[in-house]
Amino acid sequence: MKTKQPAARIELSAIYSELRDRICLLQYAPGTRLREEQIAKEFGISRTPVREVIQKLSFAGLVTSKNGIGTIVTEMDSSKLLEIYTLRSKLATMIGELTPNDCQPEQVAAVEKLLDRARNLKDSLEIRDYWMINHEMHFIISELIGNAPLREMWDHLYFQAARFWYDVTRTDVKDVADSLHREIEDILIALRMNDIAAIGYIERNYITYGLRKIKVHYGECELTHKIRTK
Amino acid sequence: MKTKQPAARIELSAIYSELRDRICLLQYAPGTRLREEQIAKEFGISRTPVREVIQKLSFAGLVTSKNGIGTIVTEMDSSKLLEIYTLRSKLATMIGELTPNDCQPEQVAAVEKLLDRARNLKDSLEIRDYWMINHEMHFIISELIGNAPLREMWDHLYFQAARFWYDVTRTDVKDVADSLHREIEDILIALRMNDIAAIGYIERNYITYGLRKIKVHYGECELTHKIRTK
DNA sequence: AAAATTGATTTTGTATACAGCTTGATTAAA
DNA sequence: TTTAATCAAGCTGTATACAAAATCAATTTT
Incomplete structure (x- = not known):
């Protein structure tokens, strides 16, 4: 018998809202570096859908991604x-x-x-x-x-x-x-x-x-x- | 000696503009089904970056993607x-x-x-x-x-x-x-x-x-x- | 000793195999 | 003959391994 239920898959839109609110509430302050893998781990999914969410955040003007550097919460x-x-x-x-x-x-x-x-x-x-x-x-x-x-x-x-x-x-x-x-x-x-x-x-x-x-x-x-x- | 140069990698933004214009010029009429793999083949890249471009088009309100169905040029x-x-x-x-x-x-x-x-x-x-x-x-x-x-x-x-x-x-x-x-x-x-x-x-x-x-x-x-x- | 360069580490970007969903055709049953 | 159900094909969605890029530290050279 499994002790852990396979956690119900969270909706991508929910992850988006969560990250968006963390940014808006300054939990992720401007300049903060987000790591795709860390987010993937937190929500129990792979990097692929995380990147999709990050792209949405990017369109919303809340983060910018740069190859080799990371995903940075935008400043203003x-x-x-x-x-x-x-x-x-x-x-x-x-x-x-x-x-x-x-x-x-x-x-x-x-x-x-x-x-x-x-x-x-x-x-x-x-x-x-x-x-x-x-x-x-x-x-x-x-x-x-x-x-x-x-x-x-x-x-x-x-x-x-x-x-x-x-x-x-x-x-x-x-x-x-x-x-x-x-x-x-x-x-x-x-x-x-x-x-x-x-x-x-x-x-x-x-x-x-x-x-x-x-x-x-x-x-x-x-x-x-x-x-x-x- | 290679007869074919390894084609210079096209910018994603260029692919976006190209697809956007095809949609705006009605070359891809509303209701048309786009296939990620076909686009990937045309531009010589894999599906992953194509999906990124398609997501941009989706944000622009020009296409919508549905699992199992395809990517459809939006109607209005x-x-x-x-x-x-x-x-x-x-x-x-x-x-x-x-x-x-x-x-x-x-x-x-x-x-x-x-x-x-x-x-x-x-x-x-x-x-x-x-x-x-x-x-x-x-x-x-x-x-x-x-x-x-x-x-x-x-x-x-x-x-x-x-x-x-x-x-x-x-x-x-x-x-x-x-x-x-x-x-x-x-x-x-x-x-x-x-x-x-x-x-x-x-x-x-x-x-x-x-x-x-x-x-x-x-x-x-x-x-x-x-x-x-x- | 100072500066430049090389290499290791970390991160995003890409390719690819596989899973899940939808549709349509084909086959079996009424 | 009609209807329902099952199966196959094709598409997007996801996971994962690898490539490319940038930074920082260590090492070598001047």
Whole structure:
């Protein structure tokens, strides 16, 4: 009798999400070297499907692979981060203009729950909670975007910028927790009225607020420098 | 002495561009089944790097792979094409708003050459020439987009929609040839003044004109039907 | 002693054999 | 004759061995 079950094969998309989140949560900081074989070992598969996942991460702009060197978690210069944020603020205003999806009652309920968690966050100031709330909030809004390619881009840009924003939040957790709580309040108001366009404009505003904090954090004068975490 | 040189290894990006263009030019029509082994044989490499290229094509939305079945060139329903065109028209207006690149003298010269070719096209009505002029025009405009992620999206959406637009053009070559000629004239005027914002708005307009032709071609009533070339 | 070069180690890139899945034809049964 | 089931062929997915590239250390040469 075998003592070990042959572990149920994990989906590649699950591995992708796992690695993506590790990168976004700075568990794998920019500059970190990932080893294909080590990842393969961890998930009990061979290098071939791991390379497939890594290629996806590469398309998402989260890693770059170089022969003989390794797979490196990408860094970012602040000018690029600025570009992403500027574009995100513009795309946000399109959410309501391009045939948004009607909001569902479950989504209102989900945001109400997130609002509770954001309220608790203001006391706990747990940075990891902040990120998870922010993360779930993102996907709820993403679901409201009716234009499929716009939604893809919205997600794409979010994951590119998330970890650098996450890095900023660590310097003043109280401030960003308050801001997140207020953002969710605003969104809940709009959501209850099924005014998706309003949500787009709310997002636009908080994105630009965030952009301002990023500029302060990295310093306007360092706009050409590389952003390096740790 | 060997009669055959060991053929210089072709770059993967070149294979990607080649396959992408075959798909966009409808040489590989929607629904066509590609075989990894056959492609590997053609380019003298093994299946492994071919699969990498195919994954790229998959991310570009040009093919989908299914286990046991094959790699199929994607089809498109007209509602999705409509989404892409609507989004493209919106993005076009951002070109000038998001720190565009200054135009270079070479670019003006290149567009002047394209204008000549577009003028000839009005006589020859060679559909393949139409596509090549359109293609090169796209990349010149793409280079003017200063915001890198916006430029990525611009390219991405172009290649997703190109072949279906190409399909539309075949029904009235004279009409689209005239339109392309006028479009390039308009762009040349703006380019000479280094008014990139103007180019964005010109693009917006011609994209919406194209959208109208697409609706006529596929029929407004068939908006939920699949677009199938052949 | 300093610098360059060579070699070992580590990593990604490639080739290839095999496993798993899907389809379609062929054969057997009703 | 029709229907169901089984088998074979062909494709993508996976594992693994090997090739190529880059780095770092040790050694040799100047």
